Amino acid sequence: xxxxxxxxxxxxxxxxxxxxxxxxxxxxxxxxxxxxxxxxxxxxxxxxxxxxxxxxxxxxxxxxxxxxxxxxxxxxxxxxxxxxxxxxxxxxxxxxxxxxxxxxxxxxxxxxxxxxxxxxxxxxxxxxxxxxxxxxxxxxxxxxxxxxxxxxxxxxxxxxxxxxxxxxxxxxxxxxxxxxxxxxxxxxxxxxxxxxxxxxxxxxxxxxxxxxxxxxxxxxxxxxxxxxxxxxxxxxxxxxxxxxxxxxxxx
Amino acid sequence: xxxxxxxxxxxxxxxxxxxxxxxxxxxxxxxxxxxxxxxxxxxxxxxxxxxxxxxxxxxxxxxxxxxxxxxxxxxxxxxxxxxxxxxxxxxxxxxxxxxxxxxxxxxxxxxxxxxxxxxxxxxxxxxxxxxxxxxxxxxxxxxxxxxxxxxxxxxxxxxxxxxxxxxxxxxxxxxxxxxxxxxxxxxxxxxxxxxxxxxxxxxxxxxxxxxxxxxxxxxxxxxxxxxxxxxxxxxxxxxxxxxxxxxxxxxxxxxxxxxxxxxxxxxxxxxxxxxxxxxxxxxxxxxxxxxxxxxxxxxxxxxxxxxxxxxxxxxxxxxxxxxxxxxx
Numbered sequence: 159x160x161x162x163x164x165x166x167x168x169x170x171x172x173x174x175x176x177x178x179x180x181x182x183x184x185x186x187x188x189x190x191x192x193x194x195x196x197x198x199x200x201x202x203x204x205x206x207x208x209x210x211x212x213x214x215x216x217x218x219x220x221x222x223x224x225x226x227x228x229x230x231x232x233x234x235x236x237x238x239x240x241x242x243x244x245x246x247x248x249x250x251x252x253x254x255x256x257x258x259x260x261x262x263x264x265x266x267x268x269x270x271x272x273x274x275x276x277x278x279x280x281x282x283x284x285x286x287x288x289x290x291x292x293x294x295x296x297x298x299x300x301x302x303x304x305x306x307x308x309x310x311x312x313x314x315x316x317x318x319x320x321x322x323x324x325x326x327x328x329x330x331x332x333x334x335x336x337x338x339x340x341x342x343x344x345x346x347x348x349x350x351x352x353x354x355x356x357x358x359x360x361x362x363x364x365x366x367x368x369x370x371x372x373x374x375x376x377x378x379x380x381x382x383x384x385x386x387x388x389x390x391x392x393x394x395x396x397x398x399x400x401x402x403x404x405x406x407x408x409x
Numbered sequence: 410x411x412x413x414x415x416x417x418x419x420x421x422x423x424x425x426x427x428x429x430x431x432x433x434x435x436x437x438x439x440x441x442x443x444x445x446x447x448x449x450x451x452x453x454x455x456x457x458x459x460x461x462x463x464x465x466x467x468x469x470x471x472x473x474x475x476x477x478x479x480x481x482x483x484x485x486x487x488x489x490x491x492x493x494x495x496x497x498x499x500x501x502x503x504x505x506x507x508x509x510x511x512x513x514x515x516x517x518x519x520x521x522x523x524x525x526x527x528x529x530x531x532x533x534x535x536x537x538x539x540x541x542x543x544x545x546x547x548x549x550x551x552x553x554x555x556x557x558x559x560x561x562x563x564x565x566x567x568x569x570x571x572x573x574x575x576x577x578x579x580x581x582x583x584x585x586x587x588x589x590x591x592x593x594x595x596x597x598x599x600x601x602x603x604x605x606x607x608x609x610x611x612x613x614x615x616x617x618x619x620x621x622x623x624x625x626x627x628x629x630x631x632x633x634x635x636x637x638x639x640x641x642x643x644x645x646x647x648x649x650x651x652x653x654x655x656x657x658x659x660x661x662x663x664x665x666x667x668x669x670x671x672x673x674x675x676x677x678x679x680x681x682x683x684x685x686x687x688x689x690x691x692x693x694x695x696x697x698x699x700x701x702x703x704x705x706x707x708x709x710x711x712x713x714x715x716x717x718x719x720x721x722x723x724x725x726x727x728x729x730x731x732x733x734x735x736x737x
Contacts, residue, residue: 210623212619231622231627232619232622232623233621233622233625233626233627234625236622236623236624236625237625242623244619244623248617248619248620248623249617249620250612250613250616250617250620251616251617252612252616253612253613253616257609258620260609261609261610261613261620261621261624262624264606264609264610264624264626265610265621265624265625265626266624266625268625269606270606270607270610270626270631271606271607271634272605272606272607273601273602273605273607273608274598274601274602274605275601275605275606276601276604276605277604277605277606277608277609278604278609280606283606319620319623319624322624323624323625
């Protein structure tokens with residue numbers, strides 16, 4: 159068995175009396191897509207924030223690449239190999255698509271302390287940025303201002319910027335949200351290919367996508383993981399059916 | 410549209426030497442001094458524009474750096490003119506009348522001050538950042554007032570303008586040429602900086618700090634470096650301003666001064682390379698024309714500022730050149 163690239167051990171976070179994350183343990187192995195599902199308010203966003211470094215847990219440890227990153231801030235975790243995409247697109251809206259991608263390439267390079275050379279004429283940075291845009295199919299929009307992109311295109315740009323980082327682990331928060339049936343199908347195909355490059359911890363509401371993609375699924379309810387297993391195991395789990403999937407959803 | 414902005418920038422920029430040159434031909438040295446004053450104030454605001462326009466850091470304390478630059482000149486030159494060494498306990502440091510040395514001291518001193526002020530204030534943001542920079546500026550102001558060794562409230566007079574190799578700096582057009590050259594060099598460097606890797610990251614941190622962190626960069630460090638460069642440029646402008654007036658006083662540290670720098674930037678166009686130049690020129694022209702009309706001329710400037718903020722957000726340059734186009 160291979161060592162997990164991302165491992166979360168006993169993570170807990172409370173807001174007052176509310177246990178938003180309750181002793182969560184999960185791992186992400188090379189080459190896999192591990193989906194995290196759960197009803198609204200289950201604490202998915204809180205968990206993601208603790209993995210990304212935006213929120214400090216009360217207890218527990220986050221291991222990335224065998225290194226304890228629990229105390230590291232967001233930027234340091236990105237440098238340690240974490241590529242995150244947001245549920246609500248978080249981009250530099252005044253910049254062009256290409257500038258956003260170059261920013262990612264610049265972050266991956268790490269040396270930002272150059273004050274005179276023109277960044278958009280840096281062949282290496284531009285090459286990395288353009289390859290990432292080409293992979294998600296945004297090359298035609300490279301010179302469009304990001305604020306003028308459609309919602310779906312912004313989601314793709316988020317993924318492209320994460321690609322420029324060449325991370326060891328992807329952390330994707332609802333990449334399908336608002337994409338529509340067609341966009342969702344394309345994103346599913348894309349993520350399917352992407353797992354061979356780096357494993358993905360995927361938070362997603364779109365059940366078709368989750369069951370099509372995930373090697374393993376963890377179900378989060380009231381901050382606790384109630385089950386982890388393959389798609390078939392999760393479908394068959396009675397606890398999951400009653401707690402989350404409900405009677406009205408047929409899978 | 411980007412070309413139109415380029416033409417407007419060139420016109421605004423060249424208006425300074427054009428006015429100075431015309432004044433030379435018409436033998437109006439006071440007008441040359443006005444153009445010099447506009448160029449120096451523009452330089453101070455170009456410094457602030459790096460923090461405010463590109464970095465989104467609304468500093469209401471940049472007069473601190475302007476004043477430090479001014480006092481660097483005042484202190485060094487006053488010791489040189491009285492032949493009393495600045496320090497003579499362990500090592501002897503004499504005052505100086507050499508502009509390059511004074512500039513260097515002004516830049517280094519204001520950079521260090523910006524490093525200290527920035528390291529503390531950049532932990533806050535928004536209104537708190539404005540207030541804490543204002544507080545630091547006021548600290549320097551009251552310190553200068555209560556420092557009798559260098560004039561206290563009355564300030565320091567320097568009888569002869571400092572020297573620059575090969576120039577007679579007391580000739581207005583020569584001093585103007587020197588100031589204008591510095592302004593041109595700094596504008597060139599600022600233009601390069603805005604397009605550099607650092608500029609891209611700094612501007613991105615203003616737009617979306619979360620995005621910058623997610624690619625592994627630290628907004629705090631980017632902003633601190635920007636704040637230091639910004640303070641150093643404003644400090645250099647302070648040294649020149651003191652030399653122009655041959656006088657330094659605590660008013661260089663006043664919060665009204667900081668406010669004026671912001672007004673130049675808003676009038677000219679926030680975040681635009683030549684915005685502060687346009688704003689400072691406009692301000693000096695208004696000051697000259699309106700102060701003859703009424704003692705309360707700032708009321709008119711206030712009205713113009715109000716119109717710009719309400720109806721012409723891009724300032725003078727934005728109104729003339731249209732919306733900024735994203736870089737390639």
